[in-house]
Amino acid sequence: MYNDEVMDRYQNPVKNGKMENFDVKTDGASTTCGDKIILYIKTDGKKIEDMKWQGEGCILSIVSTDLFCENAIGKEIKDLKEQDDLAFVESFPVKISPGRINCVMLPLRTFRRGTKEK
């Protein structure tokens, strides 16, 4: 449906699942398409130690969420939150049409709303 990188990750996500001893749990939904995700975050309040997700949605939102969780590890909450929307969408492995930007933005928006940096 999309390219192999996207489809592989969709079928075999690496950060999908529940986290037991998380520090922050936050959820987000895109009401227009029914995508719903929960982010579990392990953090010292500054840096991300680990992040996992649960939920359901379209291929783009799931792959974006899985990539976001994986790429966040070791990064600072502040930097993750302040990254540019357009750059975030452009860094996605396939080109996104305007109508689907919300799908790709879902994890970043959920993260921004749910986290406070120390």
Added chain:
Amino acid sequence: MISSYGKKEDFPIFKKKVNGKSIVYLDSTATTQKPKQVLDAIVNYYEGANANVHRSVYKLADEATEMYENSRTNVGRFIGADSNEIVFTRNTTESLNLLSFTIGESLKRGDRILITSMEHHSNILPWMRLEERGIKLDYAGLDGEGHLDIEDMKSKLKKDTKIVSVTHQSNVLGTINPIQEIGKLAKDNGSTFIIDAAQSVPHMPFRVREEYDFVAFSGHKMLGPMGIGVLYGKYHLLEEMPPFNRGGEMIKEVDFHRAVFEDPPIKFEAGTPNVEGAVGLSAAIDYLKKIGMEDVRRHEKYLTSMTLKNLDGMKNVTYYGPRDVEERGGVIAFNVRDASNLKKNLENKNVKVDRVYHSHDIATFLDDRNVYVRSGYHCAEPLMRTLNLSGTARASFYVYNGDDDVKAFISSLSEI
């Protein structure tokens, strides 16, 4: 097949190329494309007769008023109604809100309104707002194939049911509801009967009947411009109702603390109306009449049965709504299962065998092939909940679609 009218050549948008290829437009349930005849009528109005209507005494204003009122007459004739029973609104949604804020206001605590589980949001939310005042909203259910469950409807038709408001054709399932039968039930019960005809007046012969108190539809779904809609109402009912919006145009005389309202339909058309819209809608009706509404319906049945036959052969595709094309319109909601994943999952003995693609992914996939379908909830979330679905893709047809569009759709879909 269809007559010489209804060909793509009449619709300038089909000259458009995207990535060097023609577009396959399968979203006429959302809005329809416009033939040159409609566009010309709008330009002619502005070039030859534009003035405010019902106000001034000079010749140009007379011409504008005449064009506006002739459009009303044409709309009335098209559905077998008198012109003074045709109120121009913005769209179906506004027509139904008009009813909610007029006859809806006269309901009392304990009164009930009966709709169905397959309504568009625009035939739900105007009634839901009345629940704050202690009015009950009931939903008649569906059977397994997406027909209205008439027995359930009968059982929910109570002494206190003052309004029955039903979609004639579902914008998701395509189901055509037996509105004559429902109308009789409503009348026997003494209820006001309202029809959301947004998906029926554009697609099949439609005549108002004794049982039908109000009928709502939109110009943009029947080749006309956006921003013009219709509310048909029986004249004596329109007479009894209070106005909706208030202001210019809709009054006979105004004193400092008192106003005498115009007679229907002008009573409901406060402010400068959408004359270009009315003129465009009238031209759209002329265009549809040349094809003939029987032929419009026949053509859509033909395209639908061809599509369903093809979909029946695709193991990873599920479609919804009645199987029999006599009972449905040219609207096909469907989902696609991830067949590649199916194989992989079976090999891996994974539990998630039956993964369904999200409808947006299907629509994006088809979009890459210039096939335009809708995806999501289709403004019918309660229906999606009833069907336990998190959305569907949807292909829909109109007069300008042909075998070529069905073929492009099916071959693109089979590439998933």
